Amino acid sequence: MKNVILLLVGFVVGILLCIVVPLAIFAAGTINFGATTKPGWLERTLAPWALDQSRETRAPRENDPYTNAPAVLVTGLDYYRANCVMCHGAPEVDTWDLAKGLNPSAPHLQSHGTQSFSDGELFWTVKQGVRMTGMPAFKPTHSDEQIWIIVAFVRHLPSLSADEKAALRAAREAVTHLPVEAK
Secondary structure, eight states, X not given: OHHHHHHHHHHHHHHHHHHHHHHHHHHTTOSOOOTTSOOOHHHHHHHHHHHHHHHHHHSOSSOOTTTTOGGGHHHHHHHHHHHTHHHHOBTTBOOXXXXXXXXXXXXXXXXXXXXXXXXXXXXXXXXXXXXXXXXXXXXXXXXXXXXXXXXXXXXXXXGOOHHHHHHHHHHXXXXXXXXXXXX
């Protein structure tokens, strides 16, 4: 009986430590959550893994209905220019200045890592967004059809035409900022 009580006490103390210690660390302000702070090993390792698990579990299993539908690429370009290029850029198109302050930084969507996601995983990411990053959820502002068109355009990014690159560059050049003095 004594062993059972000791086991229960150890279990309760262990649970409390798992709750109290992290709360004490947060309450003391020990962790710097500023966007200019480089994430630690735990965050760099666990956050991407947890996001991948969430995306794989919840993403639809269907393929983009607009794959290989050139007619939607014009609309996709418009959506991408209005909502995505500022943070993600494009081949031969720089991101806007505001993207330099994102932590984690937004991925280049033409990259192998992004292009290796399934259509459903891309759809889920655009629709749901990603917490604690700069990636907003498009679900409140875009229909599923519009999101699938964005996915089709993201798939098209590695093979943008010169005219498409020029259109995206023009959008960037249209953004004006007052000069900022470095401190």
